[in-house]
Amino acid sequence: MILPLELHDVSFSAGGRQVIGPLSLQIAAGPATIILGANGAGKSLLMRLMHGLLPPQTGRVAWQEPDPRRARRLQAMVFQRPIMLRRSVLANVQYALKVAGIAEPGRTREALAALHEVGLNSLASQPARALSGGEQQRLALARAWALHPEVLFLDEPTASLDPTATREIEAVIRAFDAAGTKIVMATHNLGQARRLGDEVIFLHRGRLVERAPVEQFFAAPRSSEAAAFIKGELPWI
Amino acid sequence: MHNFPGVLGDAELWRIVGLSLQVSLSAVAIAMALGLPLGAALAVGRFPGRTALVVALNALMGLPPVVVGLVVYLLLSRAGPLGDLGLLFTPGAMVIAQTILILPIAAALCRQAVEDAWREYEEQLRSLGVDGVRAALTVLWDIRFSLLTAVLAGLGRASAEVGAVMIVGGNIDGVTRVMTTTIALETSKGDLPLALGLGIVLIAIVLALNAAAQGVKEFVQRRFG
Numbered sequence: 512m513i514l515p516l517e518l519h520d521v522s523f524s525a526g527g528r529q530v531i532g533p534l535s536l537q538i539a540a541g542p543a544t545i546i547l548g549a550n551g552a553g554k555s556l557l558m559r560l561m562h563g564l565l566p567p568q569t570g571r572v573a574w575q576e577p578d579p580r581r582a583r584r585l586q587a588m589v590f591q592r593p594i595m596l597r598r599s600v601l602a603n604v605q606y607a608l609k610v611a612g613i614a615e616p617g618r619t620r621e622a623l624a625a626l627h628e629v630g631l632n633s634l635a636s637q638p639a640r641a642l643s644g645g646e647q648q649r650l651a652l653a654r655a656w657a658l659h660p661e662v663l664f665l666d667e668p669t670a671s672l673d674p675t676a677t678r679e680i681e682a683v684i685r686a687f688d689a690a691g692t693k694i695v696m697a698t699h700n701l702g703q704a705r706r707l708g709d710e711v712i713f714l715h716r717g718r719l720v721e722r723a724p725v726e727q728f729f730a731a732p733r734s735s736e737a738a739a740f741i742k743g744e745l746p747w748i
Numbered sequence: 749m750h751n752f753p754g755v756l757g758d759a760e761l762w763r764i765v766g767l768s769l770q771v772s773l774s775a776v777a778i779a780m781a782l783g784l785p786l787g788a789a790l791a792v793g794r795f796p797g798r799t800a801l802v803v804a805l806n807a808l809m810g811l812p813p814v815v816v817g818l819v820v821y822l823l824l825s826r827a828g829p830l831g832d833l834g835l836l837f838t839p840g841a842m843v844i845a846q847t848i849l850i851l852p853i854a855a856a857l858c859r860q861a862v863e864d865a866w867r868e869y870e871e872q873l874r875s876l877g878v879d880g881v882r883a884a885l886t887v888l889w890d891i892r893f894s895l896l897t898a899v900l901a902g903l904g905r906a907s908a909e910v911g912a913v914m915i916v917g918g919n920i921d922g923v924t925r926v927m928t929t930t931i932a933l934e935t936s937k938g939d940l941p942l943a944l945g946l947g948i949v950l951i952a953i954v955l956a957l958n959a960a961a962q963g964v965k966e967f968v969q970r971r972f973g
Contacts, residue, residue: 559871562875564871580877583877584877586875587875588871588875590875594868594869596890597891598890598972606876607876610876610882611876638971640972654876
């Protein structure tokens with residue numbers, strides 16, 4: 512178990528501007544966590560700090576597993592724009608498994624099972640870069656699925672997809688949740704937050720303004736910033 | 749003296765063509781084997797002095813062939829540090845000189861290509877736990893068809909240069925005489941048909957290799973996206 516993840520007084524500046532924090536929070540196993548906030552609130556940055564793609568400039572990001580490589584092995588991240596290697600759909604999943612140290616024949620078996628999970632098994636031999644945007648995002652999810660992560664970070668995974676593709680992606684995210692993977696997802700789609708989330712972390716200008724169960728957050732936000740965001744009456748838009 | 753179209757049936761001419769290809773293709777192969785990983789490491793790695801190394805590498809693409817020839821000559825000459833190898837005035841010496849000429853091209857063009865791709869791949873690969881040598885090799889393999897440009901640039905430089913192979917090879921008839929050195933020699937001797945014939949063959953070969961490379965690239969890009 513690498514959860515719970517603890518952030519202590521984490522901050523990050525870019526270009527002389529404090530873009531995150533100082534911020535402390537704990538991410539525990541269980542409820543699907545949605546990170547909400549306007550563009551520039553620091554959602555993507557916060558997830559990159561959690562996932563270890565960026566080191567915090569102050570403070571500490573601590574998993575229960577002290578070895579960073581082993582902690583990383585139990586996390587996966589799906590980005591807004593999926594990056595596929597110039598190989599077949601199947602080979603993209605096999606690559607992730609190979610890096611994770613899964614030997615054949617288990618590697619191919621796991622990869623095929625993951626493609627089946629996201630409904631891409633019929634496209635296994637196609638070049639990954641020839642897939643549509645929605646299919647590529649499902650492949651990114653298959654790649655994560657094959658790794659059986661304890662935590663899955665999703666950075667606005669449906670931001671550039673049409674409603675049909677979005678529904679397909681959301682179905683896979685629900686399957687992760689049902690399989691016991693901790694979901695941490697950034698979005699600015701309020702409907703998606705309601706559909707997939709159990710709790711909301713609301714960021715405003717890099718600070719954690721509010722954290723609440725989904726129903727409570729949308730029904731009765733405690734902070735004026737969150738209330739304004741929900742109403743779509745953000746002062747800076 | 750030769751007459752122009754007739755010279756193309758000349759066995760000696762095709763021996764010269766064969767040696768040219770053997771020397772230049774060997775040099776390209778060695779320079780790519782060394783230069784591509786070097787360029788990839790430079791693209792992905794972060795260490796002090798990296799920028800200086802990148803600038804130096806880019807500058808070395810313009811190395812004058814005669815200077816490389818001179819340095820290799822000094823190294824391989826009987827009194828030089830590598831004189832015991834007995835390589836001076838052999839095709840081996842010509843391969844060494846051309847490898848030195850092409851290596852910066854291979855490494856610099858590869859560095860640029862991998863660096864551009866790395867910007868796209870970095871987060872995804874690091875998320876999967878890929879770093880260091882494996883990351884460099886993964887990107888290198890993924891952009892392998894773009895690297896064809898580096899191979900062709902290297903091949904162009906090798907097959908076209910005369911200064912380095914002239915100095916370290918000595919342009920010895922039947923041993924180290926290649927297309928460019930023969931063209932230079934026959935032109936100065938006044939045997940223009942042979943020089944012209946070789947010039948046409950040289951250009952035709954370079955054109956054919958580039959066309960083949962482009963065909964391969966287009967085929968695999970359709971296949972792998």
